[in-house]
Each structure stands twice: as structure tokens, then as C-alpha cells.
Amino acid sequence: MIEINHVSKSYNKGTVRAVDDLTLTVPPGEIFGFLGPNGAGKTTTIKMIVGILKPDGGTIRIAGLDNRADALRCKAMTVYVPDEPEIYERLKGIEYLNFMGDVYGVSGGERRSRIEHWLEAFELSRAVADPIQTYSHGMRQKIILTAALMINPRVLVLDEPMVGLDPRSSHLLKEAMREHCEGGGTLFFSTHIMEVAERLCDRLAIIHKGRLVACGTMAELRDQAKDKASLENIFLELTES
Amino acid sequence: MSPTAALVKAALNSNFGWSVVRHRLFVQKRDRWMVPLIALAVVGVVPTLVLYVRLLGTVFDMLKSLGQEKALLTLAVLAGQLIILVFGLFYLIATFYFSRDLEYLVALPLKPSQIMLSKFAVVLINEYLTMAPFILPALIVYGFKKDGGLEYWLIMPLAYILLPVIPLAAAGLGVVGMMRLVNIGKKKDLLIIIGSLVLIAAALFLQFGLSRAAGTSGLDAQKIIAMIASPDGLVQTIGRRFPPAIWATRFLHNGLMTASGLSAFALFAGLSILLFGGLIAGAQRLFFGGLVGLSERSGVRVRGGKALAIKFSSGHHPVKAIFLREVRLMNRTPIFLLNGVLGVLMVPVILALTLNTGKPGDDSANILRLMTSAKPVTGVLVTTMFMIVCATLSGVASSSFSREGRKFWVSKVIPVDYRQQVLAKFLHSMAIALLGIGGATAVLVFRFRLAAGQWLPSLALALPVTAFLTFLNLAVDLARPLLDWISPQKAMKQNLNVLIAMFLDLGFLFLYGVAFIALGKSGLRLAAVLGILAVLGLGLACLAYTLVLQFALRRYPSIEA
Known part of the structure; x- marks a missing residue:
């Protein structure tokens, strides 16, 4: 579903290599965890997948389509949730949801039932008619997640989705992520929470200084490391400078 | 470095983006194409500036033939302060209350007056740049034409530095008071807009009042002769509704070594300090009161399912x-x-x-x-x-x-x-x-x-x-x-x-x-x-x-x- 082939990206006229010859594939129905220390290149990779950043080299394909040549079709099946909930704070929550529903072409009936379901689940029903500028960080994160789940895309790309969420919402999100993949969808997400990655992901990748240092199932990662006690230990061992 | 100085330095750096520009030009090596473009734009302005300076020279000669050359200074000061009063208002409202860094600054152990001072410094520097192409040529032309000597060239920068303080501090006081008043109830944004419109309307009416004062249409022939006969006649006519313009003219023209020049400077500087002090004191009492609520959450949410239902869109293009x-x-x-x-x-x-x-x-x-x-x-x-x-x-x-x-x-x-x-x-x-x-x-x-x-x-x-x-x-x-x-x-x-x-x-x-x-x-x-x-x-x-x-x-x- 997501194929990243020899993708590179650098900043400052090539002096800082954020992503270096990255290749990996995420098949449909898989929850794929993307781990790495701060500044390893996770967000840059994610932004290239969703089309915010342009790779210097390599290709990214979504469901077999090149995400630059067939940008619109790729975007129509992908929804991105950023690490910082920077959204239109002067819009009301419901206006943001309607806007996203309109641009993704979600029908009136589906829109209504999914929004009502997720607003209820995230306890946002009372706040949805208020301007987003009055929301807390967690509420903003939840309204972006509500929009993503309302669209119900084939590919969900989430950057640190648990940050700012309360335990209940975090639990609901994990259930929704699992449900999404059981329905044949693909999920690519980054996280710093090792326990979540270990328990939730079908496969994991660890990126360090822009390069892929490990990729596989939890069992395969254990094989690559000396200290096999936990994902945290594996992560620390593989990302030692 | 004192907290106030550090805050002012950070505010100027953040607003004018010197660090960002340095980083972009020398580290990221981006935007270098802008350098020749800006140079070209500056060169492009030169012919207009030359024309403007020539016009000012002609006006000076014309006024001098009537013995009223001082009026050029009055006009320059008045024009500068009016530009600041009207254009500064938008800028003050935005900088004082709508900067995104405010929510971080408020959490720091800083006094409201210190935050206000840093914001005021940003607006002030910006106003020096805004009025420079209009006012500086007039002051420079006057200096050369009048041959004011070393004293004039020493006083002139001082006058330029003080020039925006009176209108900006006065407008600032209006803005701080207005924001404190409108920061009540739920419709804050609407009240801010209405309040801003009222302030702008007040500034416009003031401008028209001053413009009319600067005009001579209401004078009969006898009064015009009397005005020209007096060495300060035109200065008094132009500046009668805004005395600081007369004071500035007097100390620029007479210098600080004369009693009239020194007293005029004392009045001008005194009013500037008084208004600035008033703004800082007002900020200490009112600034946070105006700020709180701009980003706060509105009360308890009680809307039910029915109100929500009607807001679902059935799908737009x-x-x-x-x-x-x-x-x-x-x-x-x-x-x-x-x-x-x-x-x-x-x-x-x-x-x-x-x-x-x-x-x-x-x-x-x-x-x-x-x-x-x-x-x-x-x-x-x-x-x-x-x-x-x-x-x-x-x-x-x-x-x-x-x-x-x-x-x-x-x-x-x-x-x-x-x-x-x-x-x-x-x-x-x-x-x-x-x-x-x-x-x-x-x-x-x-x-x-x-x-x-x-x-x-x-x-x-x-x-x-x-x-x-x-x-x-x-x-x-x-x-x-x-x-x-x-x-x-x-x-x-x-x-x-x-x-x-x-x-x-x-x-x-x-x-x-x-x-x-x-x-x-x-x-x-x-x-x-x-x-x-x-x-x-x-x-x-x-x-x-x-x-x-x-x-x-x-x-x-x-x-x-």
C-alpha cells in the first residue's frame, strides 16, 4: 500500500541530510510503527508520504500510484494527522469537520453518523460548536482525529497521534487504529511511546540520522539486537551514536 | 542583561527576523535572490526621493521669501505624527494583543509593563522606518538650506527619536483602555473590531480637524497679512490644534541654548515622557486584563444535539x-x-x-x-x-x-x-x-x-x-x-x-x-x-x-x- 523507494531529503542546500536513501514497504491491513530519536527524520518522511515535502530523490507510491505524478488520487485515499495540532483556530469544530468532509467528498449521511460517533467517543459533542481557538491541545488533537476517522481513508498517516490525548481517548484511538487495519486499511504512524508500538504494531521500523537501522516484526527486531528484553532496549541499542 | 533589556532585544530580533535572515542567507543559503531585488527597489526609489527633496527645497525657498521657513519644520512634524497616529493604531492593536508569543510571555516572571515595553519598542522602531522617507528629507533639507550649524545636526536626530513617542503613546493608551473595556462577555472579537473602528474614526476626525487647522481657507486677507508679518505666524496657524508641532519647531529652529528653544524642548520631551509613563503605568494595571480572554475558553458548553444537527453540511463543492x-x-x-x-x-x-x-x-x-x-x-x-x-x-x-x-x-x-x-x-x-x-x-x-x-x-x-x-x-x-x-x-x-x-x-x-x-x-x-x-x-x-x-x-x- 505504501512503498518508499530510495527516498532522500536534505535541508540547507544538502548540508543536513534528514532522510538518507530510505526504502520500506507497508502492505494493506498493517499497522506500521515508525520509531526514531528526535531529529531522526520521522516527521520529514511522513511529510514526504503525504505530499507536504518534496523528496530530493526516490519515489513514494500509495496503492501503486506515484504520490507526485498522481498526487490528487493519492491524497484522496490518504489522511494525515500532524504532530502539532495546527488547524484553523477561527473556525468552529463543526466547521472544520464539514470543511474536511467537503474536500474529501464524504457524503452527508456518512459524515453525520461518523462525526456523531467520534464526537461522542472523544467527548467533544458539547465543544464542537465552539471556535477551535477555545480548545485545549488535546481537544484540537481529537478534532483532527475525528476528521480523519470521519473520512475513513484507505491510508492513515499519523505523526505522534497519542501526544496530548487523555488515557481514555488514547485507548479509543488504538482501538480505531486496529479496526481500520482489520478492515483492510493501512496505518503508518510515528511514536516515542515504546509500549504502544510494541503492543500495537504489526511491523516496526527504526530510523536514526535519516537512515533505516532496523525494520521488521517485533520478533525480527529482537533477532537483530543483543539486548532483547524490550523494544525500548532494542531501540536504545540500535540508536546509540 | 536585565530582564527588560533581554525581552526588548528578543522582541526586536523576533519581529524584524535578523536571526532568521542571517540563517536563511548564510546557513540555508536561501533567499539570496532577494538581496539584489531589494537593492534594485532602493535604487528605484532614488528618483522619487530626488523629486521630493527638490520639492521640499522649493517649498523652503517659497516660505523663506515670506519669512516663514520654520513652517516647513512644523509641517514635517505634524505630518509625521499624523502618519503615526493613524497607521500606528492597527499596528499597536496587533502587536499588543494578537502576537502569538503573548501566551508564553504572560507565563514568564515578567511585569505587564515589561512586556508592554518590549512590544512598544517593536512598534516604535517600525514607525521610525515608516516615517523616515517622508520626514527625514524635510528635516535634512531644512538643515542644509537654513545652514543650522552643528547644533541643528545634533538636535535633529533627537527630535526624530522623540517624534513618534507622543502619538504612539497616546494611541497606545487608547488601545490598552479599549481592550480592557471590550474584554468582557462572549463576543470579544466583535467588540475588538467595533472598538478599533471607533479608535480609527476618532483618529480620522482628529486628522481632519488638524488638516483644517493647517489650512488657511478660513482666513481673510487682513489675517493672512498679519500671519505673514509675524515670524511665527504660519507656524502658529499650522500647529494651533497640535502644540507639540510648534514646540518641536521652536527647539529645532532656536536650538537648546536659547530660553525659548530649551523651554520648547522641555515641553516636548516632558509630554513625551508623561504619555509614555502613563502608558507603562496603564499597562501595569490594564494590560493583562485586556489580554486574558483572547485565548481563553468560553464558559460552560451546554449545547445539545439539536443545535448541533442543523450545522451538518450535506456537502459543498x-x-x-x-x-x-x-x-x-x-x-x-x-x-x-x-x-x-x-x-x-x-x-x-x-x-x-x-x-x-x-x-x-x-x-x-x-x-x-x-x-x-x-x-x-x-x-x-x-x-x-x-x-x-x-x-x-x-x-x-x-x-x-x-x-x-x-x-x-x-x-x-x-x-x-x-x-x-x-x-x-x-x-x-x-x-x-x-x-x-x-x-x-x-x-x-x-x-x-x-x-x-x-x-x-x-x-x-x-x-x-x-x-x-x-x-x-x-x-x-x-x-x-x-x-x-x-x-x-x-x-x-x-x-x-x-x-x-x-x-x-x-x-x-x-x-x-x-x-x-x-x-x-x-x-x-x-x-x-x-x-x-x-x-x-x-x-x-x-x-x-x-x-x-x-x-x-x-x-x-x-x-x-
Whole structure:
């Protein structure tokens, strides 16, 4: 579903290599965890997948389509949730949801039932008619997640989705992520929470200084490391400078 | 470094972006193409500046022949302070209350007065830059022509430094008081807009009052002779409603070694310190009261399912959805609304006001004569230009992408063709431009009482040209959107794209005017001239439509949000 082939990206006229010859594939129905220390290149990779950043080299394909040549079709099946909930704070929550529903072409009936379901689940029903500028960080994160789940895309790309969420919402999100993949969808997400990655992901990748240092199932990662006690230990061992 | 000094330094650095510029030019090695462009723009201003200096020299000579050369200083000081009073108001409101860094600053162990001081420093430095091209030449020309000696050249910078303090501090006090008053209840944004309008209206009325005071239309011949006979006559007449202008003139002219000069300086500096002190003291008491609530959550939410149900959209076309987003974001962000919508209405309103208060022989009557002149082509040209200027110079189109700021990622990820996104932005900018054209037409019809035979052809000519310029302005912002801002003011009034677009618009209007006049003189009938210009406008609008949409396809993917 997501194929990243020899993708590179650098900043400052090539002096800082954020992503270096990255290749990996995420098949449909898989929850794929993307781990790495701060500044390893996770967000840059994610932004290239969703089309915010342009790779210097390599290709990214979504469901077999090149995400630059067939940008619109790729975007129509992908929804991105950023690490910082920077959204239109002067819009009301419901206006943001309607806007996203309109641009993704979600029908009136589906829109209504999914929004009502997720607003209820995230306890946002009372706040949805208020301007987003009055929301807390967690509420903003939840309204972006509500929009993503309302669209119900084939590919969900989430950057640190648990940050700012309360335990209940975090639990609901994990259930929704699992449900999404059981329905044949693909999920690519980054996280710093090792326990979540270990328990939730079908496969994991660890990126360090822009390069892929490990990729596989939890069992395969254990094989690559000396200290096999936990994902945290594996992560620390593989990302030692 | 003391906390106040550190805060002021950080505020100046953050606002003027010196660190960012250094990083971009020398580390990232981006934007280097801007350096020659800025140099070229500076060189381009030189001829205008030379003309202005020559004009000032002529005015000085003329005043000197009447023994009234000091009046040049009074005019310069008065003009400088009026520019600051009106333009500084928007800037003060935005900087004091709408900077995104405020929520971090409030949490730091700083006094409200320290935060206010850092914000005031930013506005002050900006005002020095704003008034420099208008006021400095006048002060320099006076110094050379009068041969004021070393003392004048030492006092002049001091006068320039003090010049914006009185109007800015006075406006600042008004703003702080207004924000404290309106920060009650739920409709804060609406109250902020109304309060700002009231302040702006007050400033405009003050300006008209002072302008009338500076005029001599109310004087009879005897009074004029008396005025000229007295060495301070014209200075007193111009500055009578604003004494600081007289004080500044006196200490600049007489120097600080004379009793009258020193006392005038003491008065000028004293009032500056008093108002500034008042602002800081007022900030200590009122600043946080005005701030709290701008980002706070509104009370308990009690809305039920029914209220929610009616707000579900059944699905809009993406262009309509983006258009609605643009409308809501502009109308609900006070700074955007004040600069954008008020920007297009400001010129017609000012013109309507001047005509209302005008007397025979003043500027508005001259404009009226020009509009209804014997040559119909001249009349149509003036009214067309007036409509276009009212429609396009607000900066709405030339900040359309910049206004999205850090939320631009949304536009990059949504599955909407970039051409459709630009089209929605065009429709929104055009809607505001139409508001400007509507305002201009209303003034022409109801105040100037122009016949339909004159304003209707102008409307037909102005619409396609406005569409063309709107596309042009969108292209300027699309080429180099300013997405990393902390104060919405930066996205509009301090956005270089707005300035570049304005220069391009004025350049085009100059050429359009030349073409208009050339066609008028060619001996063609008026209908033929208007027909050719209408076709030209339509052709340019269609060409711009095609080119800008193609440009969007190339440019959008490389904008990295």
C-alpha cells in the first residue's frame, strides 16, 4: 500500500541530510510503527508520504500510484494527522469537520453518523460548536482525529497521534487504529511511546540520522539486537551514536 | 542583561527576523535572490526621493521669501505624527494583543509593563522606518538650506527619536483602555473590531480637524497679512490644534541654548515622557486584563444535539468549501478584517468625509472638477482609476497564501486540485475587491452625484482590470508566501509581498493611464476608446487566469509547509 523507494531529503542546500536513501514497504491491513530519536527524520518522511515535502530523490507510491505524478488520487485515499495540532483556530469544530468532509467528498449521511460517533467517543459533542481557538491541545488533537476517522481513508498517516490525548481517548484511538487495519486499511504512524508500538504494531521500523537501522516484526527486531528484553532496549541499542 | 533589556532585544530580533535572515542567507543559503531585488527597489526609489527633496527645497525657498521657513519644520512634524497616529493604531492593536508569543510571555516572571515595553519598542522602531522617507528629507533639507550649524545636526536626530513617542503613546493608551473595556462577555472579537473602528474614526476626525487647522481657507486677507508679518505666524496657524508641532519647531529652529528653544524642548520631551509613563503605568494595571480572554475558553458548553444537527453540511463543492473557509478566517480574525475589509472601504469613506466638509477651492472640489471635466475621457479615466485603487490596494489577494501561515499543510494534503484552491482564493479576494468597487461607486453616485453615463463605463472597465490585478497579486504571494509568522499583522501589513504587489499594481495603473490618455488623444470616439480598453482588460484578465492557474500547478508542490 505504501512503498518508499530510495527516498532522500536534505535541508540547507544538502548540508543536513534528514532522510538518507530510505526504502520500506507497508502492505494493506498493517499497522506500521515508525520509531526514531528526535531529529531522526520521522516527521520529514511522513511529510514526504503525504505530499507536504518534496523528496530530493526516490519515489513514494500509495496503492501503486506515484504520490507526485498522481498526487490528487493519492491524497484522496490518504489522511494525515500532524504532530502539532495546527488547524484553523477561527473556525468552529463543526466547521472544520464539514470543511474536511467537503474536500474529501464524504457524503452527508456518512459524515453525520461518523462525526456523531467520534464526537461522542472523544467527548467533544458539547465543544464542537465552539471556535477551535477555545480548545485545549488535546481537544484540537481529537478534532483532527475525528476528521480523519470521519473520512475513513484507505491510508492513515499519523505523526505522534497519542501526544496530548487523555488515557481514555488514547485507548479509543488504538482501538480505531486496529479496526481500520482489520478492515483492510493501512496505518503508518510515528511514536516515542515504546509500549504502544510494541503492543500495537504489526511491523516496526527504526530510523536514526535519516537512515533505516532496523525494520521488521517485533520478533525480527529482537533477532537483530543483543539486548532483547524490550523494544525500548532494542531501540536504545540500535540508536546509540 | 536585565530582564527588560533581554525581552526588548528578543522582541526586536523576533519581529524584524535578523536571526532568521542571517540563517536563511548564510546557513540555508536561501533567499539570496532577494538581496539584489531589494537593492534594485532602493535604487528605484532614488528618483522619487530626488523629486521630493527638490520639492521640499522649493517649498523652503517659497516660505523663506515670506519669512516663514520654520513652517516647513512644523509641517514635517505634524505630518509625521499624523502618519503615526493613524497607521500606528492597527499596528499597536496587533502587536499588543494578537502576537502569538503573548501566551508564553504572560507565563514568564515578567511585569505587564515589561512586556508592554518590549512590544512598544517593536512598534516604535517600525514607525521610525515608516516615517523616515517622508520626514527625514524635510528635516535634512531644512538643515542644509537654513545652514543650522552643528547644533541643528545634533538636535535633529533627537527630535526624530522623540517624534513618534507622543502619538504612539497616546494611541497606545487608547488601545490598552479599549481592550480592557471590550474584554468582557462572549463576543470579544466583535467588540475588538467595533472598538478599533471607533479608535480609527476618532483618529480620522482628529486628522481632519488638524488638516483644517493647517489650512488657511478660513482666513481673510487682513489675517493672512498679519500671519505673514509675524515670524511665527504660519507656524502658529499650522500647529494651533497640535502644540507639540510648534514646540518641536521652536527647539529645532532656536536650538537648546536659547530660553525659548530649551523651554520648547522641555515641553516636548516632558509630554513625551508623561504619555509614555502613563502608558507603562496603564499597562501595569490594564494590560493583562485586556489580554486574558483572547485565548481563553468560553464558559460552560451546554449545547445539545439539536443545535448541533442543523450545522451538518450535506456537502459543498471543494471550491465553495475553500471559499467559505477564506471568508470565515478573514472575517473572524480582527486584524485581517480591519486591514482587508476596512482597507478597501477606507479610501471611499475618507473621500466622502472630505467632500462633506469641503469648501470651494479645496482638494475634494478639485477632484470633483476633474471627474466632471470637459473631456469625458479624463472623467472616465479618473473614476475608473479610483474604483481600481479602492478595490486592489488592500493587500487581501497579495497575502492570501501568507495568511494561512502554519496551517498551510492542510492545503497541501487535501485532495483538491491546486487550480481549484487558487480559484477559491481568487473568488474571495475578488469579493472583497467588489466591496471596494461598491464603496467607490456609492461615493461617486451619492456624494459626487455623477451621472450613470460616467460611472457605468468606469465600472465596466474597472471590473476586468481588478480581476487581472487580483490574479497578479495572488501570483506574487504564491511565488513567495510568508508562512512563518507569530502576529497576523505580519501576514498582511508587514508582508513584503503586499508591498511588491502594490508597486506592481501602481506600475500597471500608470501604464494603463498612459494608454487611456493616448487613446483619448488619438481622435477615436469615446465609445471606441472604452471598447478597446474593455477588451484589453478582459484579455489581460483571461491571460492572468490561465497563467496563474498554471503557475499554481508548478509552485504549490514546492512550497514546503
